[in-house]
Amino acid sequence: MSHTPEEFKPLFAKIDELKPKFIERLKKAVSIPGVSGDESLRSEVVKTAYFLKDELIKLGAQDIQIKELGLQPPPVSTKGLELPPIVLSRFGNDPSKKTVLVYGHYDVQPALLEDGWDTDPFTLTEKNNVLYGRGASDDKGPVIGWLNAIEAHKELGLELPVNLITVFEGMEESGSLGLDELIRQEAKNYFKVVDAVTISDNYWLGTTKPVLTYGLRGVNYYQVEIKGPGSDLHSGLFGGIVAEPLNDLVKILATLVDTNGQILIKGIDEQVAPLTKEEDELYNDIEYDVKDLNQATNSDTALYQSKKDILQHRWRYPSLSIHGIEGAFYEPGAKTVIPAKVIGKFSIRTVPNISSDDLTKLVIDHINNEFVKLKSPNKINASLIHDGDYWISNPHNENFTAASKATEAVWGIKPDLTREGGSIPITLTFEKELGTDVLLLPLGRGDDGAHSTNEKIDVSNYIEGVKTLSAYLHYYGKGN
Amino acid sequence: MSHTPEEFKPLFAKIDELKPKFIERLKKAVSIPGVSGDESLRSEVVKTAYFLKDELIKLGAQDIQIKELGLQPPPVSTKGLELPPIVLSRFGNDPSKKTVLVYGHYDVQPALLEDGWDTDPFTLTEKNNVLYGRGASDDKGPVIGWLNAIEAHKELGLELPVNLITVFEGMEESGSLGLDELIRQEAKNYFKVVDAVTISDNYWLGTTKPVLTYGLRGVNYYQVEIKGPGSDLHSGLFGGIVAEPLNDLVKILATLVDTNGQILIKGIDEQVAPLTKEEDELYNDIEYDVKDLNQATNSDTALYQSKKDILQHRWRYPSLSIHGIEGAFYEPGAKTVIPAKVIGKFSIRTVPNISSDDLTKLVIDHINNEFVKLKSPNKINASLIHDGDYWISNPHNENFTAASKATEAVWGIKPDLTREGGSIPITLTFEKELGTDVLLLPLGRGDDGAHSTNEKIDVSNYIEGVKTLSAYLHYYGKGN
Structure with missing residues (x-):
């Protein structure tokens, strides 16, 4: 050679x-x-x-x-x-x-x-x-x-x-x-x-x-527990007369990130290190295309079309993903349950200069504020499960x-x-x-x-x- | 005697x-x-x-x-x-x-x-x-x-x-x-x-x-399937750059019913038989109290305090309960998955004079309209799983x-x-x-x-x- x-x-x-x-x-x-x-x-x-x-x-x-x-x-x-x-x-x-x-x-x-x-x-x-x-x-x-x-x-x-x-x-x-x-x-x-x-x-x-x-990127993993009734209830007997924890939870989870991937929790963007011209230029030569992303996901679900947008949102901007819910019905088929206690799980990928402690405070405050707006008689407890630094x-x-x-x-x-x-x-x-x-x-x-x-x-x-x-x-x- | x-x-x-x-x-x-x-x-x-x-x-x-x-x-x-x-x-x-x-x-x-x-x-x-x-x-x-x-x-x-x-x-x-x-x-x-x-x-x-x-009451059981990526993805690699089905789904589910149990899908209330004075009077003598409800649920999650409100919302008004999500993470602990396909399950308890077919049309239209608002590249499919008349x-x-x-x-x-x-x-x-x-x-x-x-x-x-x-x-x- x-x-x-x-x-x-x-x-x-x-x-x-x-x-x-x-x-x-x-x-x-x-x-x-x-x-x-x-x-x-x-x-x-x-x-x-x-x-x-x-x-x-x-x-x-x-x-x-x-x-x-x-x-x-x-x-x-x-x-x-x-x-x-x-x-x-x-x-x-x-x-x-x-x-x-x-x-x-x-x-x-x-x-x-x-x-x-x-x-x-x-x-x-x-x-x-x-x-x-x-x-x-x-x-x-x-x-x-x-x-x-x-x-x-x-x-x-x-x-x-x-x-x-x-x-x-x-x-x-x-x-x-x-x-x-x-x-x-x-x-x-x-x-x-x-x-x-x-x-x-x-x-x-x-x-x-x-x-x-x-x-x-680092990762901070959170859970939001909402509990109401003492045990799971039948929706025929109790639907319409009790506050349902899962209904509260989907409303809370819906406030976290928009369809374009923008995190809706205030104060996080301000913690992200600004993109300098020098850093931005690092992306110029990288071989990558939206086609690579769509091929990897075997779909047409990319949120960005340009190479720089994709890579920067993958590497140097935070993201928030909702992973699932513990305590609700999850099997195939139909079950008419009102779950008594549900735990939503989501995580935020962290980047310079987000501090884990500051982030957690923003997240928990956001969730508690949103929950107050719901005026639900249920109880909420949002917490960090684990964090790992970027x-x-x-x-x-x-x-x-x-x-x-x-x-x-x-x-x-x-x-x-x-x-x-x-x-x-x-x-x-x-x-x-x-x-x-x-x-x-x-x-x-x-x-x-x-x-x-x-x-x-x-x-x-x-x-x-x-x-x-x-x-x-x-x-x-x-x-x- | x-x-x-x-x-x-x-x-x-x-x-x-x-x-x-x-x-x-x-x-x-x-x-x-x-x-x-x-x-x-x-x-x-x-x-x-x-x-x-x-x-x-x-x-x-x-x-x-x-x-x-x-x-x-x-x-x-x-x-x-x-x-x-x-x-x-x-x-x-x-x-x-x-x-x-x-x-x-x-x-x-x-x-x-x-x-x-x-x-x-x-x-x-x-x-x-x-x-x-x-x-x-x-x-x-x-x-x-x-x-x-x-x-x-x-x-x-x-x-x-x-x-x-x-x-x-x-x-x-x-x-x-x-x-x-x-x-x-x-x-x-x-x-x-x-x-x-x-x-x-x-x-x-x-x-x-x-x-x-x-x-x-009758029951109409629905599911909303949202699918995006071809298979489950790792949130570290793909978080922030693909449209996540579960994020879309919680937003859809959040539009169905408010915290007070009021169904937010338009057109359903109009189908409910009006409460006549005669029917309303049937409730006067019934022995029941909010304490009975709270005792049954072992909680303080009642949406109504008066006997009539509780019983009428249990018996003669429709209700909507979200039961769970299939395809997302549901176990204890933490998993950083972006689920590729999720299916939300909810049901509506039906009462006179709701027609199952009319209801289903209202429900599916509502969901599709809400999804259009999200401008998500994912695919949605809402459907009736089963219905049973009141x-x-x-x-x-x-x-x-x-x-x-x-x-x-x-x-x-x-x-x-x-x-x-x-x-x-x-x-x-x-x-x-x-x-x-x-x-x-x-x-x-x-x-x-x-x-x-x-x-x-x-x-x-x-x-x-x-x-x-x-x-x-x-x-x-x-x-x-």
Whole structure:
């Protein structure tokens, strides 16, 4: 490839040469059905941890630690269910080198052939240069990708340009139980000298252009409980003579956001960081179109038609979604119930500079004010269920610049700088606890179907991804 | 009792004398756990039918027929599940006498000791002159009550004053499957000569005053389906950039009825029969208070404070209740889903002179108009799921007058003339198919807990009820 810098030619050639071995390694990883959300498969999740340990040993890792996290806290169906361990390892401990911590997860989402997979989800299957299998892209592909990068260096007799710490967890698809605590514990121990954290666990925006991700929205999840009668009532006997909680609730929920997605709760817009010209320009080059959105939703329900509007409302403006109602009738068919107590659930995606506490005050006040207007004899209680902060990094810092150069060296194109609408809470934990920059460096494409049937990673993404990870370490190691 | 008319003294004395036997008969009936909604107990339901058949034989019934209804239609878990039969019998066939058809059901609601019963639900237990047991009031008490009335006449050597046809079904608690069809079939056969139909399967309004019931509201059940994205979406990725069906739906549902229970769909009020002075006066003597309502709902959620307002809005005005939403998140906890398709469910209780077709047109038009205002790219489809007509009778006709006199003869007080907010569809079927007046003549009290734990019938209601049924037959037989 003409754009490959001279210095990387031997390394990239070695990676190409090892391609069959790399695919074989991913195949072995995929073959272990380590679904963290399925308690009956917990031993398979643990087995995956030990598979990684063996691979790390073969690659010459030092100080491999299998960090046990104890019993899974309730609710849990299996008595005494152990959490899968976190696997730590270290490659190099040279004080003259920078230290990069790479994080990935070895557990996967559930997958059954009968869900509609075209091939067995736990048998990595290559068709037309695409590798199909559960975890191929989320997140076994990237985890094995790091190991491949190390192996390529080893085979070539090339020293790693940085000290590398690997952190592989097995509960990411089930709430990352125990991980925050471990990061806190090891911040001054195993992770004492970490200069940068890189997470490869998201996706390109589309299918053709590599990206680096520098922002995530946060999420504040709320519930509104309205209760009236002491127990559910029959609408024949009581319809028309009692105040119905569900009637109050739909009226409250109807005041939250308009059909165009504009949040109707006053005071939130004012908290959003103004869009600067510089930030706005970041969107100019990004490859995206309303067609991509409509294709992803398989519908014609886009609220915006222009690329900038769509991406900015996905990444840098807050949004409010109503998720459902607990306590009301939800089955198919007809039931003439007046629910006695209903709980509406909605969440707000947060962005700079919304403060969670301020937001919650605005939300609760809004709901209580709207409820007062209804003059209902029912009782209301609105509350925050949980919150997770937004994350934003400087896409021009040393870490991102190294990844950008690496991308260009491999793909011959500058990556798009993207944000994501969802949250990856661990990003914030690493940043806060280790006090370092975090980079999100995805390998897979936007259509990989991470949590869906027929999850895949393109062979080119997998192999060029190994090159990108390798080149990134070099650029970062030498200070670009 | 001083108010007992001379003519009934021997009959009532006989009924008092037979009290232990009547309680024993009810005990036997209650001991068979014929829960029609529990497929595993279907054989017990059938057993109850044959128990009744044996009792009818002992009492000298003629032409007893066990009407098989074939297989229960889907959905059903048990393959080849037979419906419980309808038990028909006849006492007398004298062309010079009037013929009264009495209907009751021998199946019951589910009941488990661990649901919170103080005594075994299938062992009729007397405590402080109250008989506790599943079916004691709904509807084995009244069914056995008719048999007791027949027995009292037989023991006394007293001829029944009318020809009596008994119709006992075993699927009332599960939709009365097969009953409508059987009534149609037998309208010109077994039920050829029926002058009046009497159903004892509802309750006094309160706990102290007997009632006769002359009206029922109908019900039209609607659903509003709104669909947008092709499949459920993650609110992190898509929140703020797609039109969310659930957001549209809560806005539509919020336009249906106000917090005071006033239906906001235009044109419905105009269809409601005006309240005449005569009808309004029927409410004057009824024993009821807002305290009764608040006690029944175990809350302070009454929309009206005056007796008349409450009862008229329960019985003679329409009401609209929102029941729930299918397709949205409904479990405890938090889920950040944007549901792709949601179906709101609500129903309208109908009253004279609302026409179901006209109502449906108003409802669908209203919903479609409100949806147009939202300018949403989602798709809406509002439809009627099912409807059942209201029923109203003349509370001063021959049948009601006979029952009113009977009540006075037993209780020394004129019964309250009530309606009910719910529907008993079979009432309409009898009226339409047989072309006769129908009377609802309840035995139990408003606090009997028909579908609840610790269902009961007071011994006085049970025994005085047998007297009332007996006296009613006499008054009706002789044309009052």
